[in-house]
Amino acid sequence: MxxxxxxxxxxxxxxxxxxxxxxxxxxxxxxxxxxxxxxxxxxxxxxxxxxxxxxxxxxxxxxxxxxxxxxxxxxxxxxxxxxxxxxxxxxxxxxxxxxxxxxxxxxxxxxxxxxxxxxxxxxxxxxxxxxxxxxxxxxxxxxxxxxxxxxxxxxxxxxxxxxxxxxxxxxxxxxxxxxxxxxxxxxxxxxxxxxxxxxxxxxxxxGLRPFFDFQLLDVIRLQDYYVIVIFSLITTIMGKCYFKLASFFENMNKRIKLPDIIKPIVPITIAIFVSYYFFYLTGEGYIIANKIIFNDFSLSYLVVILVAKLIYFVYSSSTFIPGGSFVPLISIGAILGKIYGLVIVKFFNFPNEYIICFIVLGMSLLMTSIFRAPITSVVLIVEITGATNLFYPLAIGTIFVMLFSSILKMNPLYDSALKKYIGSIHNLKRKD
Missing domain, CATH: 1.10.3080.10 (Clc chloride channel)
Structure with missing residues (x-):
């Protein structure tokens, strides 16, 4: 060469x-x-x-x-x-x-x-x-x-x-x-x-602007790292819910008896409906994530948005229409992190700065639970948020997510998706 x-x-x-x-x-x-x-x-x-x-x-x-x-x-x-x-x-x-x-x-x-x-x-x-x-x-x-x-x-x-x-x-x-x-x-x-x-x-x-511009004043104290372990378990369970929900929607889509050429008419029609009534749930989720991260909302409202965004994103992903997963998952992880941060601050008297910390952690840990790519997840979130002082908490969290994912027997998204594609696409030619 x-x-x-x-x-x-x-x-x-x-x-x-x-x-x-x-x-x-x-x-x-x-x-x-x-x-x-x-x-x-x-x-x-x-x-x-x-x-x-x-x-x-x-x-x-x-x-x-x-x-x-x-x-x-x-x-x-x-x-x-x-x-x-x-x-x-x-x-x-x-x-x-x-x-x-x-x-x-x-x-x-x-x-x-x-x-x-x-x-x-x-x-x-x-x-x-x-x-x-x-x-x-x-x-x-x-x-x-x-x-x-x-x-x-x-x-x-x-x-x-x-x-x-x-x-x-x-x-x-x-x-x-x-x-x-x-x-x-x-x-x-x-x-x-x-x-x-x-x-x-x-x-x-x-330009050089990051996707999310955080002004982090503090990091999580070492004696409080057990709350990271708990959050790692929660994000792993959320990842497990993602796979269960994806399986449900894939089976539902298979039951739609339409010619392949017009089968996308169902998700496209649903998307137009959602765009009209709930516009901020559509697309990548960057707008709604920024809105929720930098503004105050009640816990009940955040939970509703989290569930709605998760369901809509998983449904979109199950259609096999061209698209990616990173930003929607980052947005969902951010909302989950804000909910967790608000709970531990409001009910367990942790510092207010922890809310922003767990928003950043949620972005990375949810990605790790689904993609099983811990280093990519940590580096990406550090690059798009500028949260370099959270590198160690992110690393600790992803290690525990990988451990919990292994215990729950969760396969990486790309590997499991490829097996499904290969099984359903007969004109793909395998090499010997």
Whole structure:
């Protein structure tokens, strides 16, 4: 392998992934603003043309999503499991640039369409897949050897996650922890180059602002760490509830006897209804999380929002429509953390600063319980909140979540999802 040429390819992977994912994020930002204005105005005055436009959108978006998820199954769900399987030689993504470029286009349009409808998805799943497919395309175009292609796919996946959150270190750690089995210097350099390049591009477009800007005044005292252990158990149980709820909705979706091409009409219609009556439950959950984190609400209200957001997010995820999970789970974890923080402060006289601390802990620990990726979860939350002084409590919490998850026999989301996809998609070709 020509080292200089390989690093040049990684640079191109970073640049192209940056262009694609930045385009994806900009489109979503503009569409989300339009959606908010549209549904606010709709409550004031509903016209015949508004209703006609909604019906047309439901039909067209449902047919499009049904078509691409049936004909191109690699676009289903977040797609991260497929990237992992491709790198591990379990599934062959595609053999030509024509196929890869088609998948990139369909995933981009499909992800934008799904989030535009109001379903509860994150941006990172499609971003990771878009980056991986960009790496595959460059590998095919340059006639790279199979081993080098795997490096480029991993490099692109890391760049995609980095671009989604402006979090280069998270992109690197995620690839090392979740995608790669065998770590080598070329693999690490491929990830390092692409994530560094793409981060410079996203910083230029979106700035250095974090997703959540916390002003942490204090950290949890060592003698109070037992409350972290208790919270770790609670978040693990919440993760277990997620899997039970996901299984329920998947079985419910299987009982819907509609042709695959129009099957998304059910979730899209539900999403429009939720957007009209409960707009802040839709999308990633970033808006409602910020609203709840930085404002005062009663415990009963927070519990209702937590349950509603969890149910709607899990239902959205069970539809196999293109979308991610990180930000919705981060938002749900933040709400759970605020509830726990309020309880221990109000009823057990802990310091008020613990509320913010457990909001941050909730973001990381819930992700850990579902993805079983403790290092990625800790690093991501530190990067998007700037809560560096909570690194040790986060690490302690994730260790206990991993322990409790093992006791409860919880499988990582990507592994369990991939098994279901493989079982239901007959036209995926396994490698020998």
């Amino acid at each position: 020509n080292e200089k040429l390989f690093y040049l390819k990684c640079t191109f992977v970073g640049i192209l992934t940056g262009i694609i994912v930045i385009t994806y994020r900009v489109l979503l930002d503009k569409i989300n603003l339009w959606r908010k204005d549209f549904f606010q105005n709709l409550k004031l005055d509903i016209t015949f043309y508004d209703m006609l436009g909604i019906v047309i959108f439901i039909i067209l978006s449902s047919c499009f999503l049904g078509y691409i998820t049936k004909k191109y199954p690699m676009t289903r769900g977040g797609g991260v499991g497929f990237v992992k399987a491709d790198v591990e030689d379990n599934i062959d993504f595609s053999s030509s640039n024509k196929v890869v470029l088609r998948d990139i286009l369909y995933r981009l349009i499909g992800a934008v369409t799904a989030l535009s409808s109001g379903l509860s998805f994150g941006i990172e799943g499609p971003a990771i897949e878009l980056g991986a497919e960009t790496g595959q395309a460059i590998g095919n175009a340059s006639n790279s050897q199979e081993k080098e292609k795997k490096y480029l796919v991993t490099s692109g996946a890391a760049a995609g996650l980095s671009a989604a959150f402006n979090a280069p270190l998270t992109g690197m750690i995620f690839a090392l922890e979740q995608i790669m089995n065998n770590i080598s210097t070329p693999h690490i350099m491929a990830i390092f180059i692409s994530t560094t390049i793409v981060s410079g591009m996203t910083y230029k477009v979106f």
